[in-house]
Amino acid sequence: MNKLKTYQIKISIATASAVAILFVGCGDNYKRVGQEAATTIYPQGVARNFTLTYTEAKKEMSSLDSAETRVIAILKSPLNKDFDNLEFQYKEFPEGLQVDFFDEKNQKSVITADYGIIYSQTNLIDLQGNVVITAHDGKKLEAPQLYWDRKNKWIFTQEKFTYTNPEDGTIMDGEGMDFNREFTFFNAHKTYGLMTIKEN
Template sequence: MISKKIYNTTSIAIVISMAMLFCSCADNYKRVGDEAIKNIFPSGIAEDFTLTYTETNGEKEEDGEVVSRVVAVLKSAVSNDFDNLSFSYRTFPDGLKVEFFDDKGMKSTVTADFGIIYSKTNLIDLQGNVVIETEDGKKLEAPQIFWDRNNDWIFTQEKFKYTNPEEGTVMDGEGMDFNRSFSFLHANRTYGLMSIKEKKDD
């Protein structure tokens, strides 16, 4: 009789231990990092995307229509629209090409492997093999460039290569800010080989 009681007590102890073991195996882990990131989906996807920026000077034509001119034309194979978010933006995962036109119709071209336009701040982030070329042949190459559309100002903290065929110069450096026409240019640091065209005396 005593052995039967010991057996029942042992069985009850095993059952309680197993129940505690299964309860302690519950997944109470609070997920962080990549596991906690919510999936974000675009509100719209456009293929063979073309966006034309225009501006008006307030003047009107004889028929009453407001005079406007094309400032820039942006083209991309794919555009993802995330305007459904509180901080809206648009991405160009397959690269983009932007053509800018000044008051005289002179064109500058920008190409990049990837781009983001932040709608609220009017800031454009260009990444991967970024190349800016002006109509007179000036060229800037960098892995990443930011363009502040409000102030028409371009800057980078990355390494760059700037070629100016008019002056016959090639400049390598790191960190630069400039206006779109390259009429003002400030480099934080320059290094490497710099060739400068000398003026000939008459």
């Protein structure tokens, strides 16, 4: 009997050890990746019914001067999230935006988009979703996405676009283009489809 009890005790110890090893081996030491590991990022500021007016002085000023300024752009959005507290700074407009900008003659052109993001350090604006630029003379550009380089006053896309010019009655479809803000220089990378030309 002694041998049987010893044998049963050994089996019980072996079973208990196996269960303990099983529980220790099943510990949660899984390193989270992807969405699970994403750090929550909070904006430093949130503004609703946001309006920002950009102005510039008509002449260069010193620190003690005062001078007349002119409005060069007005940015409006239902929601603005300011992430300038991050290392890579940006401002986001998740519910869309409208930018009215004015040339030297105070003629207004308008840009609208469903979503926008301004990269503060590079002065690049990424506009997405139903992007429409309407120039003061009625020229219109429609595209799903556009980039606007504010520093160089240059707009470009690699997406499909439709360009309407009421001056000569033409409608042009294409893919990829770049142009200056005033529409005085326009470079379409690829054009296709029908071009409607107004007859006199």
